[in-house]
Amino acid sequence: MRPTLAILNEDYPKVKTIESKQDINSLLNFLITIINIKVSSEEEKLQLDKQMILIFDLIKTKFGSLTVPEIKEAFKMFIAKEFPELKVYRILDCVVVAEVLNAYKEFRNDSLRAYDFKKKTLLEQPNPMTEKEIIQNKEALFKIVFEDLKATGLSLDAWLLYENLEANGRINISKAKKKEMYAQQAKIYLVELVQETTKRHFHSAKIIIEDAKNKIEKGKIIGSVANKCKSILVSNILKEYLTDFQEFKNQIER
Numbered sequence: 001m002r003p004t005l006a007i008l009n010e011d012y013p014k015v016k017t018i019e020s021k022q023d024i025n026s027l028l029n030f031l032i033t034i035i036n037i038k039v040s041s042e043e044e045k046l047q048l049d050k051q052m053i054l055i056f057d058l059i060k061t062k063f064g065s066l067t068v069p070e071i072k073e074a075f076k077m078f079i080a081k082e083f084p085e086l087k088v089y090r091i092l093d094c095v096v097v098a099e100v101l102n103a104y105k106e107f108r109n110d111s112l113r114a115y116d117f118k119k120k121t122l123l124e125q126p127n128p129m130t131e132k133e134i135i136q137n138k139e140a141l142f143k144i145v146f147e148d149l150k151a152t153g154l155s156l157d158a159w160l161l162y163e164n165l166e167a168n169g170r171i172n173i174s175k176a177k178k179k180e181m182y183a184q185q186a187k188i189y190l191v192e193l194v195q196e197t198t199k200r201h202f203h204s205a206k207i208i209i210e211d212a213k214n215k216i217e218k219g220k221i222i223g224s225v226a227n228k229c230k231s232i233l234v235s236n237i238l239k240e241y242l243t244d245f246q247e248f249k250n251q252i253e254r
Helices: 004-010 021-035 042-061 069-077 094-111 114-124 133-151 158-167 175-199 203-217 224-236 247-254
Strands: none
Touching: 004 094, 004 203, 004 224, 004 247, 021 042, 021 247, 042 094, 069 094, 069 158, 069 203, 133 224, 133 247, 158 224, 158 247, 175 203, 175 247, 224 247
């Protein structure tokens, strides 16, 4: 599962792409509320409105690569005094916003250094593999799945073999059964997501969990859940052929 900070950055629109006035006002009102800014006159309200226009312009032009959940997370961390170098004042201006968001970016980048390196390495794969490399990689995958099945009876990498088995007629499951299986695994995914996000004490856990619930309720496919279903189906077939590795491979490639 991806780190929570990666989910906040990768699964939501960047601030620089936001055009909806409602979304803009929602973010600005969040900042005003969490800092607990009060106004006691029309003149103060007018000044605050002008300040918020400047703040949003700063966010969009200088921190446009952040997402709304990231900005909210940053200010929750700020209020919770999780940025030791920043003093918490009940002030909301461009200077404070810039300090908070810069601190968050530094924290996020440090936290995701290993994740980003792995992601970059995958994205920078060299030119298309040779036929020999393809065969070697396929053999390595077969071996991984084979060993996983011998150890636990389930390989979470087995979904990569789903198309092979489906093409040769080994997988025959009705749409109703697929739907039922996906629903079961979606429930498990949600439980694991709650555990993963809350145990790390991330303030935006609620946002991530609600987003996942909405996707499930609306019938949107979550890739990791679909892949797990495929892995289970493939594993259930191939775990019957673990006495001989060559026979195991034959069941996949026949």
